[in-house]
Amino acid sequence: TWLIDKDDILIIKNGDEYQGFEVIETSKDGIVLENSKSITLNLDKDKKNYFTDSWYFQTSDKGKGSTSPEGYIIRLAKDLDKPGNYTLRGMPVDTGVTSSDGFYWNAATFGGFNYPVNKHKNFVASEDWWGERLQYVDKDGQDELGVNNPGNHVIGEGELLYSTRQFSNKYDLVSDLGLTASTIPPELGGMFYYKLPWFGKPYVTVENDASQLANIVITQGSSDKKVLKSGDVWDLGKGYSLTVNQVDVEGDKVWFSLSKNGEELESGIVNANGTVENQIFTATADFGDGTDQLYFITYVDSVFMSATDSFAVFKYTWLIDKDDILIIKNGDEYQGFEVIETSKDGIVLENSKCITLNLDKDKKNYFTDSWYFQTSDKGKGSTSPEGYIIYPATDVVVEDKNATVPIANSTEETNITSESNESENVSADHRKAPSSGTAGMEDKESHPEEAAEGSSTKLPGFGIISGIIGVMMCLALRRKS
Template sequence: MKKIVKIMLVLSVLMTMLIVPVSAEDVTYTIRSIVYDNTESSTEAGDFYWDANTFSGFLYMIKPGLSSELLYLHNSVNASNTIQLGDTIEEGDLYYISKPQKKKTKIAGSDDSGTFMVDDVDLEFYYLMGFFGPKYVVMPEDPSAPSQGCKPDKIAKILLESDDKKNVASGEVWELAGCWTLVVDQVDVEGEKVWVHLNYKGEEIDSGVISSSADLTNMEKTYLYKDSDDYPVFYCTVESVFSGTDTNFAVFKYAYLRGDLTTIENGDTYGIFDVEGFEVPALMNDTNYAGSNDQTVLNTGDDAVVLSSNKAVTLNPDEQIDLHGGLYLKTESGNCLKMTLWKTCTIKVDNTAEEENPTEENDDIVVVDLAEDSTEKEENTVSSTQDETEVQTDEETEEEFTVESSVSAPGFELLLGFVGLMGASVIRK
């Protein structure tokens, strides 16, 4: 009998531990590059750089195999030799480069022969680039002809981009992202038209009427809201309209929404870097960095944001050299130079989200691959908060990214049933 009581007590303690929720905390993790080792025979003399192939903290778009970022060390001290322990990378010789990459939008991917000119804005292509890791959309020189190129001095985070279908009933509010909502005011089933208005922080910003008629072009099927410089802020298409028993509703697709613009100017400072310009310097001509096509080759004069170091950096042993946005160089102790590029990232966790929305599914899923030898990188489609990031927006309205936390207890029901059986056994005896 005493033995059974002891077992019951142990099981009760275990069950209590499973019932008490674990308080979630912000998740911090680090990403490491390959090692620069000047004793390796494969290490070439002269300049050296890390790109998305050798450092997974940089943006890599798996489809269609594009990257944009690299950290470039110009060896002006020992140009005929490898970089040595104790060498000083002179001021201006450490570069951060990001080259925008032209890519088809999701709406353009639906029809290669379609028309995507909406209110003098061409939605067929856009430019994407990483900026110290996170992905940004870059504003083109001419919104009506994005293929003409872009100067990467105006960038914005993508808040929403999806080719999923969304059903919205007449009078219903579609929660987009970042305090933006789209309201369906009225659905005209016979005319196959939808009247919508766009809100920001509860205030109406714009409205329009779009049609789902099959014989109309994409231009007339698409609702677009643009800013005063004709840069698209939000757009979506209406695929079809239906009449239900209680209400009418419309089916939307290809929704896109960007955040506030960040302006990058010559002389701006980001950590130990100053903005030097927006063209690839001759020093890096013909540099073939991570990717699978000719778009990932740097040519003199290519559009790119170019940052150079504003102070000298000495590569002493066992030292951490902070760069910007959670990026840092780390050297090992010893008699030869072994150094790596690191990035510290933080995922903000909302402890109250599970209590407030116990049944709501979390649409934002963050997958973190900590395998150091992995060569395949997931495209950054969600924005995790980066430590020490100093990018400033024109309007400080961006919300902190949160991940809902849930505590599961696998096998809990089985344990509860076992405790019940044991209790019944004790009572019977």
Template sequence: MKRFAALSLAALMILTVFASAASAANVVEIRGPVYNGTTISGIVDAEGGLISMDATNFAAFYYDLDDNVTTETLTIASGGTGANNNVIGEKALTYRTEINEIDFEYEPWGNYSMIGFFAEKYIPLKPTSADKLAKLILDSDDKYTIRTGEQLDLGEGYTIEAKQVDVDGEKVWLEFSKDGEFIDDEIISVSTSNTSSNTWEVELDDIQDEDDVVVLRVHVNQVFQGAVDSIAQIEGLWLIDYANAMTIDSDDEFGKLDDVSIGDDYLEIKNEDTITLSRDKEIEIGQGLFFKTADSSALRFYVMKEYTEPGTYEVRGKVATGPASWNATSFAAFFYDLKDNVQTENLTITSITDRKIDKNSLIYRSTIQEVDFDYEPFGKYPVMGLFAEKYIPITGTTPDKLAKLILDSDDKYTIRTGEQLDLGEGYTIEAKQVDVDGEKVWLEFSKDGEFIDDEIISVVSGSNNTWEVELDDIQDEDDVVVLRVHVNQVFQGAVDSIAQIEGLWLIDYANARTIDSDDEFGDLDDVSIGDDYLEIKNEDTISLTRDKKVAIGEGMYFKVADASQLRYYPYIEVTVGNETVTPPDDDEVPTNNTTNGTEEVTPTEGVTPTEGVTPTPGETEPVETEPTDNTTPGFGVVLGLVGLLAVVYLVRRNN
């Protein structure tokens, strides 16, 4: 019995290690321009003596399209002690940001001071001092309707509650709280024609030793006292995270950036030590900004920002003022393989007349390319971007029959017999049984609970540990490889039987598509299908109307500035969690969206008050989406603890 207990405990310890290896975070990445060469100094020289990134070419940095306002720059010079080979010299990397004025989303309020800080939007506590900052949580001109007794969730624990409406329906008593603790309250009247009296400004003292700091603005649009409900309609919200405000000192360090200069309206931070851009690394610059380098003999890298918080983000391309062209180096949404320097998509505008893209002048083109599997022993596979999504040509050589790539991973996943590994989009793998010798595992592949295929895989030396699932009649094609699984280890224990997978690749064959020459993709409707490419043009003119979102096709849009000068960029919207949210057309009424299992209500005029309505900030941060690991480990920590308790019980009983 003691031997049995020891074996069981060992098995559970192995399971615990494997479980931690299998878990993975959901990360969204926004990248800047790709720089490619043999040495840092050579790349700097090719860029005219200075590598420079700002909001126009690095989508993570804050950018105000209407007013063409940027605040942040990141530069690499060959100055300091020099930048040779793959080493950035001392004080050659400079991050600088400046205070700028931008308009409130609720325009009657005018403008306010803001400053980007490592690709996040911050507010100076004093409009002329850059060293005391609080993150901007909300800047919105949407309408939010709340009933008395209900709270409006503003994010980060801040809420507004409508306490009461007066009997005449002309005043509302609002209360502002943080994490359930009272902060301030106000009675707001909407009876006068002076709309400024409808705005409540919450000023607080002792915020990083500063007094009279405006932390919240609320504009009440209407108040209604009905026979059943009393409601207040808010149009105009602005909030900073004053509870987590910070003061920056000259001796602070931000990752590799540790030489801080503080001006009246700017911050400038350099690197005191050299920075080596080692091969195949993510090297933190500071505050979530990274260099990402290629696994290549060439020196190839880009700067990127990582986001892990759930939410909807904007992935945009470089800003244009006339005819322009975008590829993966200038539009972060397009597919790009850093290791092999592979890109497939290009969007070009050849001619614009009076704010109209001329006929056949908007050209989207994508070609088939080959990239390495993440699990390198698998070799290479063909890939093709299609409107910023990663697709696999199911024949391998033709671009008209495509299936979306769901998973390409070299992570380790450990599953116990009888449990399923969720691969995403309804696909699963189940470990049915492990043989008594711990050398083989029987795996079953399913879609939405329906059996697809199964296989017994041996891990004995000399065996083929990789299972390829081939299916027929996928868009009229046979022998299509839809799944690759490499089994690394099999374990038959006294308590548990487990299999460890290292290497997974899966396409969404159930939703594969065939593209025909008469298909239409939004305003792109002239389709040409080549041997290894798709090219799609606009048969009609497309108006780049001021202050509009102009659909291109398949969830891709142009955003046009509210300015007399034409200024615009292409973008898509994505959310953390692999769910893409398509923004509504300007004439379309927003509808309720569900994100990550939580209902997110888009406020509109006349919406019935709902408890817990969460406002969406008026500015969404741009991002790039990397392929994410949607799989879940095949067993839970709780079951492991139960098993461990059982072992303890058996040992004690034996004693």
């Protein structure tokens, strides 16, 4: 069945305007438009520079992520503002023209990977790179993928490598307050901590060791603050909470406690009007393979009195889950991959079973719990009659918070890089228990809410950000009056 709406025809003419663009050329074969007003980019990684109703440019901060101190990174993005199912699609590769070493994706070319835009140059570097990589490596010289055998659709055991390396992050407190190595409070232990992306989600490395991973519970960004009055309880996530016991406005002090599952872990009185060292509160514990490891930071920015209550303002709060440490060892298996190399800097895994690709554009060839290869039909889209197009993909669900029934199963495919992988405060637990029974692992039975999610990532609410690698979708344009 095929049907178009004969009663709603859009006639496009030169001079018409659509979403900030003016039509400058029309023909039977296509349309050309240009922006009708100047676009001034705000060089702030947290700002959206709209140039249509839903498309915008997003940049890194000035001088961040670029090879030039004056440069910046820029990418196209689109708001996913309707509840539904969406596909984050990686860069397509043609087996008809690509050599066997060209089947390779990093954070800039696959939306399933973690991608902090301010670190772009390090994430795409050819040497000493950071972040995640997925690469096909031919092992036997026979039936390899690519131009020498464009119809081959079998990835042998151990021929698909997933590599991930840790990267440094400066504490927001250090950046915003202009602290240096000589002025940081000694409790921090340094200006930086390290993260490791693990199957698309960032974790904090314990002792800066990539083989020891801690879940991120919460990180307050530079512009975030939490205002609490005496008696308030702040739910930080994963069972952790901060309780304000008392606020002394005259003495510029606040007394609060950090607890987990109702049991107090730490308590302190912080002066809100003094040096940074006085205003900061930290907590340490023994976990992983280390002792006295930092797991909690908060900063009391100020205290004040309203007409009826006393308040304290908390900023730069940073918390990892000290009780849920993932220890990664050679031989462990995660999501169909076996760990073949561990070091303090990174982890390398390879597929533990052969992957036979179904050359059908409507089929998904899963190689982890949530990542899959999608291909064109054989001989379609390729420069070779025997070739095909292949790209990695993953699905996300944008949920309607107000919905009382499941959302419709409408799916939109987009070439996008998921910004949510950078901005999420909480590290979702996507790992499977390794076959060797590694300590510190939790299965989905322990978390019913995780088991209910299935393999697709669920993103609550609206306005999910997605960077478009190539604009390859249809917009329903409506002429503006």
